Amino acid sequence: MATSKTQPTDDDHRSTTAQSKDSEAEVVLRTEGLTKRYGDTLAVDDTSVAVENGELLCFLGPSGCGKSTLLRSIAGLETPTAGEIYINGKNVTEDPPYDRDCAMVFQEWALFPQKTVLENITFGLKVNDFDKSERVEKAEELLEMIELFDHRDKYPAELSGGQQQRVALARSLIVNPGILLLDEPLSSLDKRLREQMQIELKRIQEEFDQTMIHVTHDQEEAFTIADRIAVVNDGSIVQIGTPDTVYKDPNTRFVEEFLGETNVLSGSVTDPEANRVQIESLAESVALPGDPDLETKETVSVSLRPDRLRLQLEGGPNLGGNETVGTVTDVIYQGGKIRYYVRIDEETEVFLSRPEKHALDVEAGQQVTLRWDPEEALYFGPTGNRIKDEQ
Incomplete structure (x- = not known):
């Protein structure tokens, strides 16, 4: 059969390049500059992400941040305003949902109430003309x-x-499906059942070696099930990495505060050449890590997670590190642990928790000393970006 010789188009070139990139890294899904607008509202902002075969990636962010719109765009349920989506190296941006090798589980599970469990599970195979015996065999294996x-x-x-x-x-x-997309599927369950299903979901994902993208606003859920977490805010992925990395090494103040409880103190630069900053309520200035190139009086935020603070009674031994004095305002029993609230100046109150068996005999109104190791404090500049030593 004769064929006509044509020049490759830009789309052909992009598709070939994408297949080459994705085969090298076993990437099954990749978005490039994905953007979605609803009128003047920017829901997804120039987002690029790659998902590897067999991994469970969580899109984690607050309500309204664009994570579900990003997932629905990948599924083909929303049409991007700009950008491209590749699945297994193929550009599927214009393809309908049924041509994308994806399946989706919604927040509302949408089971057919008039069908049995077996009939619900085999429905997709029936639509695709599998014979009944094969449908039942596959479903019973899954059951x-x-x-x-x-x-x-x-x-x-x-x-x-x-x-x-x-x-x-x-x-x-x-x-x-090549990729299973899950849009907050556990959010309607009560806390105990939700925690059980998180473990069950991870077990199923590993047993099937199934690539999954899971949307949630629940930090503990993401930490429990994810291989990697993509933190989403204002339509953009602001950080992506393993749960351990994004928690311990956040890029921005938003990530630090969103991923867990923390105390944030304010300070201002006093000596830009020496990178020193005066933190409110501290007697001495502290040195910033790295070389942040800040000017005098610029604002710096210091984050101290409650597990990094140590509480001492007045007159206790000097254990080193930074310290400040404060007054206990509340002591709250939380079943197995005690939470202490300490006011260190008129505008600043911090909190920390200790296991009940290590509780201190303190009460509201008592003066105490707070200490922490300087290397355990995280610093953020005026724009919210992390200040750290890049070495």
Whole structure:
């Protein structure tokens, strides 16, 4: 058969380049400059991310930050204003959802109430013309794996919330999607069941070696299940890395405060050449890490997580590090631990917790000393970016 010789288009070149990049790193999904606007509202802002085969990536951020819009754009349920989406090296930006090798689990599981568990799970195979015996065989294998085989003839209303969630997962997994997209699927469960399902979800993901992208606003959920966390704010991924990395080494003050409770103290630069800053309530100035190139009187924020603070009774031994004196305002029992609130000046109150067995005999109104190691404090500049030693 004769073929006509044509010059490759820009799209052909981008697709070939993408396949080359993705095959080298086993990347199954990649977005480049993805942007989504609703009129004047910028929901997703020039976002690029790559997801590797078999990993579970969490989009984590506050409500309204754009994480669900980003997920829906990847699924093909939203049309990007700009940017490109590649799945397995193929540009799928203009492809409909059913041509993207993705399945999606929504916040509302949308099980068919009139169908049994078995019928719900086999629905996708029935639509794709699998014969009945093959549908049932595949579904029963899945039911064994998710420990619901004995419930296969029940209806959704007869199941617990966690069981319904597992049915929704199985219905998506049975079609063998390249990527499973989950939009806050555990948010409607109570706390205890949600924690159980987090562990179950991670077990299923590892057992199937399934690539997953999971959207959540729950920090503990992301830390429990994710291989990597992409922190989203104002439509952009502001940091991406392992749970340990994003928690211990945040790029910005937003990431530091969003990922866990912390105390933030204010200070101002007193000696820019020596990189020294005066923190409110400290008698002596402290040295900043790195070479931040700040000017005199510019504002610096200091973050001290409650587990990095040490509380001492007045007159206790000097254990080194930075210190300040304050007055206890509240002592709260939290079942297994005690939380102390300490006011260190008229405008600043900090808190820390100790295990109950290490509780101090202090009460409101008592003066105490707070200490911390200088290297455990994190510093952020006027724009919120981290100040640190880059070596």
